[in-house]
Amino acid sequence: MDDIPLARRSQQPAASGSRAGARLRLVLLAGALVLAGAGLVVYVYGPLRRSPAPPVAGLDARPSGDGRLLGHFPYPEARADQLATLAPGVQLRPEAAESLRALQRDAQAQGVRIEVLSAFRPVELQRSLFFDVKSERNQSARTRARVSAPPGYSEHSTGYAVDLGDATRPDLHLNPAFDTTAAYRWLKANAHRYHFQLSFPRNNPQGVNYEPWHWRYEGSTTALRLFEPAQRFAR
Numbered sequence: 141m142d143d144i145p146l147a148r149r150s151q152q153p154a155a156s157g158s159r160a161g162a163r164l165r166l167v168l169l170a171g172a173l174v175l176a177g178a179g180l181v182v183y184v185y186g187p188l189r190r191s192p193a194p195p196v197a198g199l200d201a202r203p204s205g206d207g208r209l210l211g212h213f214p215y216p217e218a219r220a221d222q223l224a225t226l227a228p229g230v231q232l233r234p235e236a237a238e239s240l241r242a243l244q245r246d247a248q249a250q251g252v253r254i255e256v257l258s259a260f261r262p263v264e265l266q267r268s269l270f271f272d273v274k275s276e277r278n279q280s281a282r283t284r285a286r287v288s289a290p291p292g293y294s295e296h297s298t299g300y301a302v303d304l305g306d307a308t309r310p311d312l313h314l315n316p317a318f319d320t321t322a323a324y325r326w327l328k329a330n331a332h333r334y335h336f337q338l339s340f341p342r343n344n345p346q347g348v349n350y351e352p353w354h355w356r357y358e359g360s361t362t363a364l365r366l367f368e369p370a371q372r373f374a375r
């Protein structure tokens with residue numbers, strides 16, 4: 141008979157002790173789960189937020205808050221069915237091509253021969269231009285970006301931009317001194333009437349080198365929409 145109360149006494153503390161132990165284990169388990177969850181969140185989202193994957197493989201640079209990469213705005217690539225052929229291997233959006241033909245014809249009528257040096261460039265071509273010339277000249281991406289846009293960031297990929305030259309001065313093609321030619325003087329005075337404008341004037345706020353040969357078409361709503369961020373930035 142004495143055994144029962146003894147057993148109860150000995151069991152009761154043990155039982156309440158195991159309940160406390162179970163509570164402690166639950167609290168510890170919950171704590172561990174919360175810590176593990178927080179760790180997972182930091183592990184998964186932390187690196188994404190702090191360092192998103194670079195937008196251009198092989199280029200250790202990231203876009204600024206306004207989306208520019210090394211000064212250049214991002215541009216989509218025109219699809220093949222959005223392009224018209226101006227000459228063999230020279231393609232532009234139809235409205236830009238038509239306007240450029242008129243521009244060349246009217247300049248020619250005044251004795252000025254304007255030559256198209258480059259028009260639409262696919263992103264892949266822009267990639268090889270950017271990286272090949274960069275490695276050739278042993279330039280840093282930042283230096284290279286002053287004279288050429290990184291792939292995905294070139295106005296040429298839109299089918300609305302052209303590099304123009306003076307046919308009588310091939311020595312000044314893609315040269316800042318192109319601005320001393322008759323072709324440049326004619327463009328400066330007349331290109332706006334054909335909806336072409338200089339993308340990178342001297343000391344442009346985008347920080348891209350002066351390119352008197354590079355003109356973009358802004359005469360359609362699609363073109364205007366594409367170049368709106370660059371226009372807004374230049375104002």
Ligand SMILES: [Zn+2]
Nearest residue numbers: 296302303354
């Ligand atoms: Zn250009």
